[in-house]
Amino acid sequence: MVNKKVERLFAVIIVLYLLIIVFPFIWVALTSFKPESEIWGASALKVFSNNATVEHYQALIKAHIFNSLKNSLIISSITTIYVTFVASCCAYAIARLKFAGKNLLLAVVLATSMFPQMIVVGPIYNVFVKLGWTNSYFISLPYSMITLPVAIFILVTHFSKVPKEMEESASIDGASKMKTFIKIILPLALPGIFTSAIITFIGVWNEFLLSLTLNLLWLFYSKNKLYQA
Amino acid sequence: MSKMLKFFDRHLAYLMILPAIILILLFSIMPILQSTKYAFFDFQLNDQKKSGIYMNSNYNIPLSDETFEYIDYYLQTEASVVKNDETKQYIAQLRDDMKAKQMEIKTILGNQSGVVETSENNTEAIKGINAAVMAFLDKLYGMNDEFYAQEDMYAVASELETCMIESNYIGFDNFKSILKDPRIMFTLTVTLVFTVLSVFCELILGLALAMIMNKAMKGRGLIRTLSLIPWAIPTSVAALMWSYLYDGSNGIVAHAFAGVGFISEPTQLLLTAKAALGSIIVADVWKTTPYMALLLLAGLQVIPDSLYESSSLDGANKLMQFRHITLPLLKPSILVALLFRTLDAFRVFDLIWVLTGGGPGGTTESISIYAYKVMFAQTRFGYGSAIILIMALAVGIISFAYIKFLNVKVVGE
Numbered sequence: 118m119v120n121k122k123v124e125r126l127f128a129v130i131i132v133l134y135l136l137i138i139v140f141p142f143i144w145v146a147l148t149s150f151k152p153e154s155e156i157w158g159a160s161a162l163k164v165f166s167n168n169a170t171v172e173h174y175q176a177l178i179k180a181h182i183f184n185s186l187k188n189s190l191i192i193s194s195i196t197t198i199y200v201t202f203v204a205s206c207c208a209y210a211i212a213r214l215k216f217a218g219k220n221l222l223l224a225v226v227l228a229t230s231m232f233p234q235m236i237v238v239g240p241i242y243n244v245f246v247k248l249g250w251t252n253s254y255f256i257s258l259p260y261s262m263i264t265l266p267v268a269i270f271i272l273v274t275h276f277s278k279v280p281k282e283m284e285e286s287a288s289i290d291g292a293s294k295m296k297t298f299i300k301i302i303l304p305l306a307l308p309g310i311f312t313s314a315i316i317t318f319i320g321v322w323n324e325f326l327l328s329l330t331l332n333l334l335w336l337f338y339s340k341n342k343l344y345q346a
Numbered sequence: 347m348s349k350m351l352k353f354f355d356r357h358l359a360y361l362m363i364l365p366a367i368i369l370i371l372l373f374s375i376m377p378i379l380q381s382t383k384y385a386f387f388d389f390q391l392n393d394q395k396k397s398g399i400y401m402n403s404n405y406n407i408p409l410s411d412e413t414f415e416y417i418d419y420y421l422q423t424e425a426s427v428v429k430n431d432e433t434k435q436y437i438a439q440l441r442d443d444m445k446a447k448q449m450e451i452k453t454i455l456g457n458q459s460g461v462v463e464t465s466e467n468n469t470e471a472i473k474g475i476n477a478a479v480m481a482f483l484d485k486l487y488g489m490n491d492e493f494y495a496q497e498d499m500y501a502v503a504s505e506l507e508t509c510m511i512e513s514n515y516i517g518f519d520n521f522k523s524i525l526k527d528p529r530i531m532f533t534l535t536v537t538l539v540f541t542v543l544s545v546f547c548e549l550i551l552g553l554a555l556a557m558i559m560n561k562a563m564k565g566r567g568l569i570r571t572l573s574l575i576p577w578a579i580p581t582s583v584a585a586l587m588w589s590y591l592y593d594g595s596n597g598i599v600a601h602a603f604a605g606v607g608f609i610s611e612p613t614q615l616l617l618t619a620k621a622a623l624g625s626i627i628v629a630d631v632w633k634t635t636p637y638m639a640l641l642l643l644a645g646l647q648v649i650p651d652s653l654y655e656s657s658s659l660d661g662a663n664k665l666m667q668f669r670h671i672t673l674p675l676l677k678p679s680i681l682v683a684l685l686f687r688t689l690d691a692f693r694v695f696d697l698i699w700v701l702t703g704g705g706p707g708g709t710t711e712s713i714s715i716y717a718y719k720v721m722f723a724q725t726r727f728g729y730g731s732a733i734i735l736i737m738a739l740a741v742g743i744i745s746f747a748y749i750k751f752l753n754v755k756v757v758g759e
Binding site: 124127130131134135137138139141142144145148156157158161162202203204206207209210211214215216222225226229231232233234235236237238239240241242243258259261262265269293294295298319322323325326329330 | 351354355358359360362363365366367369370372373374375376377378380381384555558559561569572573575576578579580581582584587588590591595596597598601632636689692693695696699700714717718721722727730731734735737738741742745
């Protein structure tokens with residue numbers, strides 16, 4: 118009897134929790150179909166609008182939402198591709214190969230992931246202004262600062278899980294280390310690579326500070342592009 | 347061919363880490379060193395004399411050329427308005443004299459161009475030339491005649507002073523001003539309050555939810571997917587959503603809070619200091635608790651059921667099981683999650699920037715927000731970098747404390 122009650126309580130809590138999670142989305146979605154006059158003012162708290170409209174979506178299209186989406190997509194994809202590649206190589210070396218200074222490298226990677234991002238923004242901004250790289254896809258390069266350490270850590274755990282016997286048998290069959298990596302390790306660690314790629318992509322897609330600083334078209338002195346907006 | 351392959355194989359490890367090292371050097375380590383350097387200079391982008399890192403005195407030749415051009419232009423203007431022949435003659439001679447002075451400066455600097463370093467002797471010599479130019483102008487305007495552009499002329503000529511750039515190295519002065527800056531202590535307090543409260547709430551709620559989810563039979567997949575949504579959307583988007591929900595006259599959450607009695611009026615939510623900070627914490631808890639719950643759930647699922655079974659045979663109740671089995675076995679996951687959440691919360695930027703912008707009246711400014719405002723709104727890169735260094739130091743102390751005293755194992759087993 119007691120167990121039934123507890124279970125019911127848990128179910129109620131879970132449902133409440135899910136409601137709280139989705140509530141802001143639902144409310145904002147409902148609001149997006151309300152005409153301007155019902156968003157602000159007395160009728161703002163009404164759940165459904167009597168005169169639903171898609172005018173806000175039309176306004177979005179006019180405001181070049183697709184251009185912004187395209188930029189985000191391109192920047193996130195470029196970053197994901199090269200960061201995943203670089204991180205895979207580095208993580209494999211850390212997980213399986215011997216080299217001097219491995220612990221130092223790990224410590225540096227860890228430390229950079231802990232540093233506040235704010236510390237790189239000023240110098241990178243100055244360099245970008247000097248090179249004329251503001252408001253461009255070059256922003257993908259400094260994004261490695263945020264995404265690379267995380268990707269390396271995820272991949273190191275995944276590469277260490279690949280059984281060593283696979284590698285040993287490959288090397289007995291005469292495969293070079295490089296071949297072993299490409300033909301044996303990479304396919305086996307593919308789920309991990311996907312995980313790190315997805316996390317990198319989301320990280321870049323959501324990043325705010327660097328794009329606010331480097332790619333804000335009407336920032337006060339991105340000289341040449343100031344008047345094009 | 348095979349030689350190259352052999353070379354590759356022998357040095358494979360170094361070749362494989364090379365790209366990562368280059369990226370880390372270029373975009374993490376160099377900027378960090380550069381920021382450290384900025385912190386020791388009075389580096390301000392909006393001040394022509396401080397818009398660079400100048401260890402020594404410098405002279406801005408393009409600006410000086412431009413200034414002499416303007417002086418010449420105004421001399422011509424004066425020549426066209428003055429009445430006396432004597433003045434006209436003097437102006438004609440003055441135009442040549444000015445050209446001579448301009449050349450003199452260039453000769454002193456060895457006919458270089460751009461912004462160039464100057465020795466102390468050269469600086470003195472140029473100061474003398476500037477004084478001579480001023481004396482010429484004083485003599486001109488001392489003459490008994492009608493002039494047109496006297497004010498403009500002096501305004502332009504004063505630029506000659508600006509050409510002389512003194513070293514803006516100031517040692518530890520930025521750090522000394524930080525100690526005296528009341529806003530630093532204030533923003534640091536705000537950041538700490540935000541960090542402690544939000545991480546605490548997230549941990550407690552996340553742990554409770556993870557334990558409930560662990561028991562839930564049906565719909566685990568759905569619960570997990572929905573839980574990931576707040577974490578996966580951009581913080582700035584979440585902040586925009588909440589800023590509408592919190593809006594004093596139109597926001598449903600603001601009205602709900604007022605109805606429950608957290609605040610007396612819905613408009614007070616974003617307009618009073620404590621309520622605004624509270625609403626930021628609520629938004630952060632909403633965004634991060636589900637993620638925390640998932641992390642802890644993963645830890646919970648590793649604990650073998652047999653432990654619970656045997657302990658219940660020994661007569662342990664639920665509370666004792668939680669205290670003696672769940673908590674100790676979950677401790678590593680909890681500590682790692684806590685460490686990374688604390689660091690994340692300590693450098694909070696997007697959420698506050700979009701939701702309140704640091705307002706009302708700077709009462710919700712975190713230290714990141716303050717540093718960003720100093721750097722990009724006031725363009726004081728030197729002082730801003732010093733603030734960020736202090737922040738990085740705090741982050742270092744926090745991580746050190748976690749790793750040393752709580753024995754967090756961040757890497758490996």
